[in-house]
Amino acid sequence: EGIMSMHCSATVGPKGDTAVFFGLSGTGKTTLSADTTRMLIGDDEHGWDEDGVFNLEGGCYAKVVNLSEEKEPLIYGAIKRLAVLENVVVDEEGLVDYDDTSKTENTRCSYPMWHIPNHEPTGRAGHASNVIFLACDAYGVLPPVSKLTTEQALYHLVSGYTAKVAGTEQGITEPTATFSICFGGAFMPLPAAAYGSLFREKISKHKVNVFLVNTGWAGGAYGVGKRMDINVTRTIVSSILDGSINESVFSQPDPHFQLSFPTTLPGVDSKLLDPSQAWADKAAFKSTAKKLSGLYKANFVKFETDEFMKNISTFGPGGGALVRRVGAIVLKDFMEHSGLLRNMSIEDARKQTLDRGEGTVVKENDAILVDTGKFSGRCPKDRYVVDAGAAHYNVNWGNINIPIKESTFDKVFECCAKRLWDLDRVYVFDGFVGASKKSRRAVRIVTELAWHHHFVTNMFIRPTPEELADFKPDITIINSNAIFEDWKAEGLRSETCVAIDLNRHLGVVTGTQYSGEMKKGVFSIMNYLLPLEGIMSMH
Numbered sequence: 065e066g067i068m069s070m071h072c073s074a075t076v077g078p079k080g081d082t083a084v085f086f087g088l089s090g091t092g093k094t095t096l097s098a099d100t101t102r103m104l105i106g107d108d109e110h111g112w113d114e115d116g117v118f119n120l121e122g123g124c125y126a127k128v129v130n131l132s133e134e135k136e137p138l139i140y141g142a143i144k145r146l147a148v149l150e151n152v153v154v155d156e157e158g159l160v161d162y163d164d165t166s167k168t169e170n171t172r173c174s175y176p177m178w179h180i181p182n183h184e185p186t187g188r189a190g191h192a193s194n195v196i197f198l199a200c201d202a203y204g205v206l207p208p209v210s211k212l213t214t215e216q217a218l219y220h221l222v223s224g225y226t227a228k229v230a231g232t233e234q235g236i237t238e239p240t241a242t243f244s245i246c247f248g249g250a251f252m253p254l255p256a257a258a259y260g261s262l263f264r265e266k267i268s269k270h271k272v273n274v275f276l277v278n279t280g281w282a283g284g285a286y287g288v289g290k291r292m293d294i295n296v297t298r299t300i301v302s303s304i305l306d307g308s309i310n311e312s313v314f315s316q317p318d319p320h321f322q323l324s325f326p327t328t329l330p331g332v333d334s335k336l337l338d339p340s341q342a343w344a345d346k347a348a349f350k351s352t353a354k355k356l357s358g359l360y361k362a363n364f365v366k367f368e369t370d371e372f373m374k375n376i377s378t379f380g381p382g383g384g385a386l387v388r389r390v391g392a393i394v395l396k397d398f399m400e401h402s403g404l405l406r407n408m409s410i411e412d413a414r415k416q417t418l419d420r421g422e423g424t425v426v427k428e429n430d431a432i433l434v435d436t437g438k439f440s441g442r443c444p445k446d447r448y449v450v451d452a453g454a455a456h457y458n459v460n461w462g463n464i465n466i467p468i469k470e471s472t473f474d475k476v477f478e479c480c481a482k483r484l485w486d487l488d489r490v491y492v493f494d495g496f497v498g499a500s501k502k503s504r505r506a507v508r509i510v511t512e513l514a515w516h517h518h519f520v521t522n523m524f525i526r527p528t529p530e531e532l533a534d535f536k537p538d539i540t541i542i543n544s545n546a547i548f549e550d551w552k553a554e555g556l557r558s559e560t561c562v563a564i565d566l567n568r569h570l571g572v573v574t575g576t577q578y579s580g581e582m583k584k585g586v587f588s589i590m591n592y593l594l595p596l597e598g599i600m601s602m603h
Contacts, residue, residue: 068112068262071248073097074105074119076189082117083305084110086247087198088226092279094126095294096198096301098138103184104177112192112266119187125174128152131162135294142179149173191270194304196277202227202241204281204289205339205353207325208332209300211314213596214267215379215454216322217274221246221263222256222373223363223380227280241356243363257372275304276323283342285352299331313501316538320353321360321381357381378454378567398510403489407532410521416491416514423515434515439560439576442584446560446575448473449588453567458592468563472554476561477572483546484510491517494535496525497586503599505569507586508537512544519579524586541571541585548574566592 073085073093083102087093094107106119107126126139128149133140143149150172153164162171177183197220199206212220224244243249245256252259267274279297283289303309312326315338328334335341343349360381367373377383398404408416414432417423423434449459451467459465484490491511498504509520527535551559560575564585571585587603594601 066113066262068259068266069120069252070110070112071108071246071251072110073107074110074117074189074192075099075102076105076184077102077305080190081194081305082189082192083194083196084112084117084192085196085198086221086224087279088200088224088242088244088247090127091198091200091226091247092294092297093198094124094139095136096196096279096297098136098180100138100182102305103182103189104180105184105187105189106177112262116188116190117192118189121177122187123174123176124180125172128162128171128173129165129169138180138182139173141181142175143173144175144179147173147175147179192266192272193270195267195272195274196301196304197221197247197275198277198279199226201225201278201280201356202286203352203356204283204285204343205349205356206276206278206280206321207318207323207339208278208282208292208296208336209304209309209329210276210321210323210325211309212274212276212323213379213598214264214274215376215596217267218260218264218376219364219380219383220276222260222367222376223360224249225360225363227286241359243360255370256367257370260376261372273304273310275309277301277304282336282339283344284348289342296332296336300329303329303331316505316536320350320357322379322383375454375457383453398484398490398492401485401490403487404492405489405517406492407494407526408491408517408521410518413491413514413518413521417518420489420514422513432515432518435577436579437577439578441578442580443560443562443576443578446557446562448556448561448563450563450565450567452565455566455592458596459566468556469554470565472556473563473565473570473572475550475554476548476563476574477542477570479548480542480544480546480572480574483544484512484542487512487544489514493517493520493524494532494537495520495527496531497539497590499525503594503597505538505590505593506536507539507541508535509582509586510540510542511582513577516543516577516579516582520582523583539569539571539586539589541573541582543573543582545577546574564588569593 075097076082085093085096097104097107106121107124109120111118131140151167152171153161153166222245224247227241246252246259277300279292281289282292309326312329314324315327317324325337329337340349364377417432423432426433448468449465450470450473452470461467491514493509495507496504497507507524511517548559548561562573562581564571566589569589573581591601
């Protein structure tokens with residue numbers, strides 16, 4: 065009927081802003097929707113039609129293991145006459161011990177909606193402005209909160225990752241990783257794409273913000289780290305609902321899950337926000353993150369035959385649509401080049417240009433004059449874009465964006481890189497593209513010519529010494545005078561090649577000395593990435 069059905073809880077704020085919380089049992093749907101500052105629409109099953117979000121039930125069914133009045137006052141207060149408790153331990157005096165799990169950890173209570181004083185009596189509210197995916201990450205490697213792009217939101221909706229925590233199913237005594245379509249696969253009979261396509265329509269039409277919140281472990285996996293404190297999670301959720309989280313500077317997508325998280329958030333330890341910093345054992349963190357990333361990818365294999373799902377597959381862990389992946393050439397090796405000159409001052413770059421005979425001084429204005437060779441402008445017919453991964457589906461292919469195989473790109477890239485490595489001198493510029501720290505990217509440009517280094521030093525944003533000390537590039541462009549001899553065999557128009565890989569955020573320029581190709585290569589990548597994040601990019 066064109067209505068989005070959801071395994072979620074939902075609340076509405078004083079200003080009419082609706083929030084939806086997806087999550088499997090034990091992730092915090094009921095707990096986090098029991099918010100004294102908002103009206104409860106429902107705690108488990110909802111629909112989303114052309115009028116907004118509505119409840120499918122008339123009551124709540126809450127987990128009560130370790131329940132306390134201090135941490136969950138609304139649920140605690142809802143347990144009274146007409147409520148039904150399941151499997152709790154009661155002592156001889158009739159007092160409930162919510163911490164006693166001798167029968168089961170899956171102690172529950174059902175109660176009518178009106179037991180929550182701030183329930184929404186109509187069971188309805190407007191369209192959601194915020195959607196929160198709740199995951200109880202037993203591996204402890206997901207950030208406490210991440211902001212998702214549309215494609216990431218679809219990926220994580222249909223993946224529905226969490227951990228089966230003790231008590232949600234019989235026989236489960238410790239957290240076990242699980243994936244459940246739309247965070248409720250046992251109750252979702254349609255193909256994942258049916259729910260995903262409806263969700264895409266809703267978040268696009270109503271400009272919905274989507275976040276992934278980890279209510280599981282931090283500082284280590286289950287048995288080593290600690291369960292996320294409910295008050296920390298409430299602080300995070302509050303920042304989402306009041307919009308203050310959007311004032312934070314978000315990290316670049318991490319290499320394991322392509323997730324961006326706020327680097328600071330009032331009321332939350334900044335070390336906790338970055339899971340790699342929360343772990344004492346960094347090597348263990350990397351291996352554990354790699355393991356979970358692999359589990360995500362293995363789970364998504366079952367969707368390979370569905371075209372809709374294929375389009376979003378590279379936006380998940382290990383997919384490469386948002387984070388730079390290094391191919392056959394290890395780019396950091398340029399930092400070990402014996403003749404490396406990195407981030408020279410403009411004056412030093414000018415001197416290098418003159419000392420190496422690449423330019424002359426114009427007497428009239430003291431500027432440097434260079435000759436770009438046979439090309440005095442861009443080479444649009446020799447410009448290529450790698451046709452692979454998410455770019456295959458996203459790029460507007462034609463005479464402007466000419467497709468090139470990933471294997472061909474790698475051959476050109478290696479040819480260019482090898483020449484740079486064999487030179488006695490190589491120039492590396494590390495800086496930023498984008499004045500907004502929320503969306504800027506770190507860019508590395510490796511050049512053969514000193515005047516090209518001078519050019520990019522002029523054109524891009526130079527880092528502070530502190531930023532340079534811990535610099536990790538998101539975009540890398542290499543430029544040399546290499547001759548790619550196999551251009552005919554690889555289907556190129558000439559030995560000149562300007563190519564970009566939008567999936568790995570790489571670019572290569574060879575066969576032309578026109579400096580603008582480096583600048584436009586970086587901006588082509590940015591003009592691909594920013595709109596995917598809801599940011600308008602403009603020439």
